[in-house]
Amino acid sequence: MMKRNIVVGVCMVMIFSFMLYVFMFPGFGEWDNKSVAEHYIQNSLKETNSANVVGSIVWDFRSFDTLGEETVLFTAAMGIFSLVMFGLGKGEGK
């Protein structure tokens, strides 16, 4: 019980500190010079040397995002593998 209370407390503190980040956002309608799209278009050729701007954004500027996409695919393959191989789908439905 003590351990569970500690875990819940740590989670609450982490959620609260992540919520604090909201106050650092620019206000509604004040995005004038804070947009990152201009920087991507201006510097993608200089920084990544790639002729495809979309490819340079997907695999260079935001590669962690793409890594998440690949994780989704990997998880889908593992899920189907576990369904077919270990018979998790052979419950009451069949």
Add this chain to the structure above:
Amino acid sequence: MDVIVKTTVKGLFPFILLFGVYIILHGHLTPGGSFPGGTMVVVGITLVALAFGLRKAERIIKEETAHIIEGTMASFLIFLVIFETFFRSVLTPSGTIFNLWSAQQVLLLNVFGGIMVTMALTVIVFLLIKE
């Protein structure tokens, strides 16, 4: 399957593979990349599996091999993305723009990601055909 489907797949299969590999390799020059290219390669393998049976398709790549390659490529991808994020200043891309050897990090990540997408979708298709 009948003769028409078999003959068509026999003629089309190398070109589908070639086009998929081309899309993956030119991901940093033309529209496309690892996801569409990998899907095209898997479409070729799926056509062979549907026309000639799973036994013939597993002669191209076995399901167990696909599992191993998929996991290896996933770990390579995680390592490369973290390396690329923290060592941006070290990696100065060389080569002239519009050549095949131009944007090294984008090219490498496209190739590894394309192999991983191909293997993951191959595993899914083979498992669902087996079921």
